[in-house]
Amino acid sequence: xxxxxxxxxxxxxxxxxxxxxxxxxxxxxxxxxxxxxxxxxxxxxxxxxxxxxxxxxxxxxxxxxxxxxxxxxxxxxxxxxxxxxxxxxxxxxxxxxxxxxxxxxxxxxxxxxxxxxxxxxxxxxxxxxxxxxxxxxxxxxxxxxxxxxxxxxxxxxxxxxxxxxxxxxxxxxxxxxxxxxxxxxxxxxxxxxxxxxxxxxxxxxxxxxxxxxxxxxxxxxxxxxxxxxxxxxxxxxxxxxxxxxx
Amino acid sequence: xxxxxxxxxxxxxxxxxxxxxxxxxxxxxxxxxxxxxxxxxxxxxxxxxxxxxxxxxxxxxxxxxxxxxxxxxxxxxxxxxxxxxxxxxxxxxxxxxxxxxxxxxxxxxxxxxxxxxxxxxxxxxxxxxxxxxxxxxxxxxxxxxxxxxxxxxxxxxxxxxxxxxxxxxxxxxxxxxxxxxxxxxxxxxxxxxxxxxxxxxxxxxxxxxxxxxxxxxxxxxxxxxxxxxxxxxx
Numbered sequence: 035x036x037x038x039x040x041x042x043x044x045x046x047x048x049x050x051x052x053x054x055x056x057x058x059x060x061x062x063x064x065x066x067x068x069x070x071x072x073x074x075x076x077x078x079x080x081x082x083x084x085x086x087x088x089x090x091x092x093x094x095x096x097x098x099x100x101x102x103x104x105x106x107x108x109x110x111x112x113x114x115x116x117x118x119x120x121x122x123x124x125x126x127x128x129x130x131x132x133x134x135x136x137x138x139x140x141x142x143x144x145x146x147x148x149x150x151x152x153x154x155x156x157x158x159x160x161x162x163x164x165x166x167x168x169x170x171x172x173x174x175x176x177x178x179x180x181x182x183x184x185x186x187x188x189x190x191x192x193x194x195x196x197x198x199x200x201x202x203x204x205x206x207x208x209x210x211x212x213x214x215x216x217x218x219x220x221x222x223x224x225x226x227x228x229x230x231x232x233x234x235x236x237x238x239x240x241x242x243x244x245x246x247x248x249x250x251x252x253x254x255x256x257x258x259x260x261x262x263x264x265x266x267x268x269x270x271x272x273x274x275x276x277x278x279x280x
Numbered sequence: 281x282x283x284x285x286x287x288x289x290x291x292x293x294x295x296x297x298x299x300x301x302x303x304x305x306x307x308x309x310x311x312x313x314x315x316x317x318x319x320x321x322x323x324x325x326x327x328x329x330x331x332x333x334x335x336x337x338x339x340x341x342x343x344x345x346x347x348x349x350x351x352x353x354x355x356x357x358x359x360x361x362x363x364x365x366x367x368x369x370x371x372x373x374x375x376x377x378x379x380x381x382x383x384x385x386x387x388x389x390x391x392x393x394x395x396x397x398x399x400x401x402x403x404x405x406x407x408x409x410x411x412x413x414x415x416x417x418x419x420x421x422x423x424x425x426x427x428x429x430x431x432x433x434x435x436x437x438x439x440x441x442x443x444x445x446x447x448x449x450x451x452x453x454x455x456x457x458x459x460x461x462x463x464x465x466x467x468x469x470x471x472x473x474x475x476x477x478x479x480x481x482x483x484x485x486x487x488x489x490x491x492x493x494x495x496x497x498x499x500x501x502x503x504x505x506x507x508x509x510x511x512x513x514x
Contacts, residue, residue, distance in 0.1 A: 089360075
């Protein structure tokens with residue numbers, strides 16, 4: 035993978051990402067992981083999906099006017115991702131932070147391909163992305179995810195439901211079919227990218243225990259480098275920030 | 281009826297056999313005279329009874345504001361800019377060019393993704409990666425390359441729009457001033473375009489001559505792809 039601005043021995047931090055369809059529980063798990071790492075004294079940087087300020091406006095406009103096609107939707111998401119990679123992820127890794135991301139390039143590979151975009155094309159698009167140290171795929175049966183999403187929310191948005199690709203005229207039906215396609219793409223990707231599959235049907239605590247086991251193991255391997263950043267100072271500041279935001 | 285082709289994997293859901301217009305691209309460096317030629321070509325084609333759609337002069341509705349902001353703030357990284365331009369191009373291709381071709385129009389495109397790639401490459405982008413990215417693009421029926429060296433461009437720019445930050449490659453800190461930067465930057469872009477003209481089989485026209493001479497060459501190049509017009513048309 036061509037990382038452009040980041041050479042392997044320049045990278046001092048660690049990149050941990052979570053993937054899964056909506057309602058798979060991944061966001062809960064990475065949030066808990068975030069708090070735990072900070073409490074352990076690590077410097078942690080959280081990179082949000084679709085957060086580039088300049089690209090956000092364009093994405094919003096495209097969605098509002100319903101002019102996004104599978105190709106342009108894919109390209110805009112890649113543009114946003116490139117901005118985050120160049121401005122946030124690479125600098126943070128160089129500085130030795132643990133970078134967490136809820137959703138990563140694999141979301142694009144799954145979702146964009148579910149929209150009909152060619153597999154090889156979208157993979158080349160994300161060629162510049164930094165390879166994660168840990169990539170966890172939270173897997174739950176489709177019905178479980180759908181149940182969590184559909185009971186919670188009154189409204190599912192147009193593009194979110196995959197209405198643009200004409201799976202169904204009914205929003206909820208379209209959403210189900212769309213999520214099913216995305217899930218199939220994820221499953222097919224596990225071997226291709228060495229994703230760690232986490233059984234999302236277990237309790238939150240059981241899952242978090244497994245997540246911490248996986249992360250601890252990796253941290254131990256890299257102890258020399260990350261240990262430098264461990265320290266009460268960093269941990270205390272970050273905990274205060276999290277508490278202020280929650 | 282033309283059989284259109286994609287450069288790579290193409291855009292999903294587009295039926296190429298339904299495209300019955302013609303796609304003619306006019307490429308060349310900044311200030312080489314593309315707009316002038318496109319105006320003349322447009323008048324000529326319309327007089328022959330063809331419907332003409334010219335594009336490239338306006339940005340896509342989707343990315344215009346974002347790109348303008350990015351260019352004025354100079355805050356986006358290179359990969360991001362490359363992808364932002366690719367989004368812009370894809371939007372114009374899908375929402376403007378392809379519908380026009382479906383309707384049987386002659387589409388005159390002021391530049392195509394080639395110029396974008398040339399500029400990106402000069403800025404350090406990986407040409408192989410770019411080739412992959414633009415795999416969604418449609419192959420034009422014809423690419424007309426207005427070729428000129430940097431010396432010829434200088435007076436046209438100076439007495440026309442004037443030198444500008446981006447067209448002088450100032451973000452690359454190539455020269456001490458806008459003229460210096462222009463010479464170095466445009467030479468590099470022209471070198472990329474020259475390479476592409478051979479790889480992609482463009483029709484190259486000497487653009488250092490007067491507009492009418494250039495125009496006659498362009499007419500000659502377009503002639504073979506024109507659909508015969510009804511009797512009585514000039």
